[in-house]
Every structure is written in structure tokens, then in C-alpha cells.
Amino acid sequence: MDKDQDSTDIRRVLDGDLSAFENIVRRWQGPLINLAFRFCRNRQRAEELAQDAFLQIFRKLPKFRGDAAFSTWMFSLALNLYRSDLRRRALAADSLDGLADLAGGRQPYAEFARRERAELVRRAVAALPERYRDAVIVFYFVEMNLSETARLLGIREGTAKALLYRGRELLRHKLGESDVAPAMFGGVPHEDG
Amino acid sequence: MKMDELDRILSSDQMLTPSSDFESRVMKRILVEAASPSIRFPWTLFALSLTVQAFLAGLAARTDIVYRANHLLWKKIDIWITALSDPALQIAALMAVTSIVGTFLLVWGSLRLTGARD
16 A cells, blocks of 8 residues: 555545545545454444544544654554444354364364354354454454564454464464464464463 | 474465455445544543532632631631641542543543444
8 A cells, every 4th residue: 555645645635625535435445344344243233333434534644753664653543443332232143162162073174164163263263352362353464474463453462472472372272283483473472382 | 393394384375456446445434433522531520520629629628718717717827827737628628629620531442442432
């Protein structure tokens, strides 16, 4: 995404040219909808949430000081909105325990086709405790960039790392198997015993 | 399940394409938002009520002081100081300040909660 274009459009919007906001919407609608979808797993709801996020961005645009990249600022705003919406709606009502039925059996995934398997994993992520869930969702959304994950969540990188480690441990525990190695973080401490 | 597989699944989440009218729906809301003047904090009313409350508090204090000073109020300034150190008066002042701050927080909080002011 072009930072210069963002800056230009922001300036124009702040100068009263609302049509410039349309460029921002055009550029960022996909990412914002997809981020919302990862939280609510419902296309229609994701679009509604993204709409709300754009409205929020528009309202708060005068407060954007340019300390961080516009995308980081925008995603943080959207993220807070999505998280509080989810909290209100309690969509993540599935408890981790409830997944035991899905993952149960000697060969928990044998009967699942690849899609169901993926769906199971995503449901398990949605059912994680809030802070782990958010960390895992954002981490994969930003293509496994740990520092970006920390920035968007407004936490320190070490905390993000710990949350991800713990979140993945919980996933591993619930999804059944123990030979999952913490390969992706490189430096994440591993406590397998 | 291997961690690689977990990574693969979570990284390859389906990518939604926005609806064709998404952009126009957003802009419609933006235009409505821009057209409607946002509700501002009622600073004028707040300042007015602050003045009235200060006046009333002053009046109450004066009455109290006058009573205590027994008509010597305007002659001896130290009576003011004595009166102001009176716990009853301090409580009254505290209550006045609390009510002013409380009013401010109530209005400010209401505006924030309703989204009328960010």
C-alpha cells in the first residue's frame, strides 16, 4: 500500500475534500473486512464492522498525528472496535471444552476432510481466551510479523510472543496432538516435557 | 497436528472480496456523518452553571461568615480566614466542587458513551 497516497488523501480529507476518503476506503476495504472476518467468521457482519471501522477512522482522522504508519493506526482502531464488538456479542461463546467432541476419538482428524480440519482449527482459535485469540488472529493476519502484531495490539513484543506461545499451546492441547513444535517463533521458549 | 499445518491453515484463511456496493455504503455513512454537526461538549452551559454554582457557594459562605462574624465581616479580614478554616465550610466547598466535577463527568461520559463525541 502506498504511504504517500495515504498521506495525500488524509491531508485532503482534513482540508474538507471528502472524496479523498473514498480513496482510503478503496485501498483498505479488503484488509479491514478480512480482519473483521477473522474475528466474527461472518461475511455480512464483517462488512458491517468494517463500515463502523471506517466511520471511526473518519471521525478520528484529525487526531492522527503520523507518529505511526497510517495502516498501523487504522488497524489498531479497527482492532479495538472488532474486539469490543465481539466482547459485546460474545460470539466466541464456544468454550474450548466444547471442542473436545469435535477433536475426540483416537484419530481425531481422520474423518475430516481438509476444509473441516481447517474449520476446526479456526473454531478452536475463536474459542481461545480473548487475549490469546487476539494475538493469534492478528499474528497470522499480519503474515506472522511479531513486531507488527505487538504494535497493533498495543503490547510489548515480549508479551506478544508469550501470548502467542501460550495460545498455541492451548490450541495444541485442544486440537489433540503433542508433536507440535514451536517452529514458527524461532526464539519462543519451549516448555515441552 | 503439526505446527506447520497449523501455520498453513491459519495463514491461508479465505480472503473475502468486498461487496460491490461496500464502498458506496461506507461513503454514504461518511457523508451523513460529515453533514451532521457533531454534538460538542456544552462549554457555554457548563461555564454558566459553574458561575451560578460558584455564586451560590459564595453566597452560602458569606451567609455563614456573616453569621459567625456577627456583622464584623467587612471590618476584619482575619474573620474570613477563620471562617474559611471552619470544617463545615470546607465540607460545603468540597460538596460544591464535587457537584461541579460530577456534572462535568456525567455530561462528558454521556457524550462519549452515546458516541456523540469521541
